[in-house]
Amino acid sequence: MLDPRITSWILEFVLRQPAEDWMANELLFALPLPSPLSPRLKKILLLRRLSSDLSRPSLSARTLLSLELIEELERYAGAGAPSNSLAAAYAAVAVECTTRFLRERSDDDHGEDFFDAVNRIWNCRVADLERSEAAGLFSPALREARREMEEAIVNPVVRVGLTGRDTKKAALDAVRVYLEEAEKEMGPPxxxxxxxxxxxxxxxxxxxxxxxxxxxxxxxxxxxxxxxxxxRYEGLPDGAGKGPNNDDDAIARPNLMNQDPSDLEHVEENRERASLSFVDKGTKDGNPGTTTCVGDKRDCAGAPKPSLMDWNPTARTFEWDEDSIESPSENSPDPSNKLHLPSAKRREISLPLEDNKTFVKRRRKKKWSSLEEETLRKAVERHGVGNWKFIKSCHPEIFKDRTEVDLKDKWRNMIRCI
DNA sequence: TTAGGGTTATCG
DNA sequence: CGATAACCCTAA
Structure with missing residues (x-):
């Protein structure tokens, strides 16, 4: 059994080699992955994914997601605003992910794919970004690009102009510049x-x-x-008397200095939300079947088989924090009473009678924020009543704590008031 | 996945 | 204690 520290060093070394993806994958599969991955390794994996996108070369929603995750990682590590090169790469990739639908138009396509991409990327994803904690990525260039994309929707001349521009090269260059800078900052393996x-x-x-x-x-x-x-290598598992979950804390710790004071009492809750948001995004990326703003069907269809490079490096096993257990009196070691499983599954694994009464666990009741309400109102205006799944996918950050059913119920409540 | 009825927690 | 918001269940 390898020392997890050593495994981390080897993983880092392997991922930062210019070897072919398949080779890196083989090695990754062969090595026991330390759990949880340290923030440094997560970042290295994401950088590797970017570099893999660069070499194919194929910029897609996955590239966009990698950049978003890197920003999130750095933010939770306590870094300040994202670097200019990261924000520039994000803007350039977002533009490329949109305009490529103009270039790839078929004869019977009247630009629907482009309009769809503008809605998905700029109306949903970027709009979400601007309002979220990741607003650091929302650079002036991104704002300008959004204006241009919105104009392109109504103005065919702007669309033609966009079609003629080599946004792919611009995006590849921007990602390359960021990668070089990130590598340099990271130092040698x-x-x-x-x-x-x-x-x-x-x-x-x-x-x-x-x-x-x-x-x-x-x-x-x-x-x-x-x-x-x-x-310099604080992200690596450290044998110097720290607990095994130390790295996990580093990634999930919210920045208390910048925290909304009204939210401070929910630090633990935020901790969980922070980590879950990674999982959310990752699920979308690897889940081509669902209708979503973030996951792009075309992008995902290109991935023939699952590999570690497709695997969301920041995803982690879901677990409930202690504070998500409502009643402190329920301290049974049995984990089943902590999980609220879907009804069908719950039946399947139903426990002996004496445990059944403690089995159903409601989620903690959480009041809807005005941002959530406003977002829902606008989304229903835009997409119509009943498209709850789609609306949720358009605002993954804002609605990360809500299910489609929650949206539907909330809308029912909202219109009841009128 | 959604609609709609049912249940529970919270607040005045 | 009733009204209401948030959440759950399940047929279609």
Whole structure:
């Protein structure tokens, strides 16, 4: 069994090699993945995904998602506003993901795909971004691009202009610039760094050594113990007395300094929401069958088989935090009373009689915010009553705590008041 | 997936 | 304690 620390170093090394994707995949499958992945590894996996998109070259909703996830990772790691190159790459990719439908038009297509893309990407996804915590990605360039896309909807001349522009090259260049910058900022892979240090140590104290594995091991151990390099590699699993979930905390910890004061009491709740939002997005990306603003059917259809590069690197196993358990008196170790499973499944695994009374667990009642209400109102105006699933998918961030049924129920309540 | 009836939690 | 919002169940 490999030390998780070592696994992380190897994973990082492998992912940052210019090897072919399939080769990296093979290696990834062969290695035991540390759970949870450290923020550094998550970022490396996302960067690798970007670089894979660049080399194919194929920019899609997946590229957009990778950029969004990187921003989210950095935000939860306490970084300030996203770098200019990240925001620029995001804007350029968003433009490319829209305008390519103008280039790819078939004869019987009257631009519906383009209009659909503008709605999906700019009316839903980018609009959501602007209102969310990820607003740092909402650069002036993105604002200008949105204006242009909206104009293109009504003005055929603008559409023609867009068709003639090489937005693909612009986007590829922007992503390349960001990738180079990110690589530079990240420094060399830790394994390389370590190897270099060992070599130097070896060279500088060449005498009196027999070159045995034991001696090499000793040297490595001393290096590890003595190096104050941890700060730079703090994302890697750390054996220095920290708990195994330390990395997870780093990713999910909300930035309290920027937190809405009224929300501070829900820190733990936010913690969960933060991590779940990764899962939400990832599910969409890998789920071509659903109608969604974010997941693009064409994009997803291109993925022939699941691979780790398609796998959402920031997804994690769903688990309920203690505070999502309503009553503190229900401290049964049985996990089944923490989960509210869909009714059919619940029946299947129904427990012995004495447990059944504690089995059904309602979600915690949560008042609708005015943003949620306003978003729902506008979405119904735009998409009509009854398209609850679609509306939810148009605003994944805002409605991340609501089901389609919740939207429907809320609308029923809202119109009852009128 | 949605509609609509039912249930529960919360508030005045 | 009743009204109401939020949430649940299930037929179609």
């Amino acid at each position: 830790y394994l390389e760094h370590l190897a270099k240090a060992v070599c130097e140590e070896w060279m500088s104290s060449g005498t009196g050594r027999d070159g045995s594995v034991v001696e090499l091991y000793e040297m490595l151990r001393n290096l590890l113990a003595s190096q104050g390099e941890r700060g």
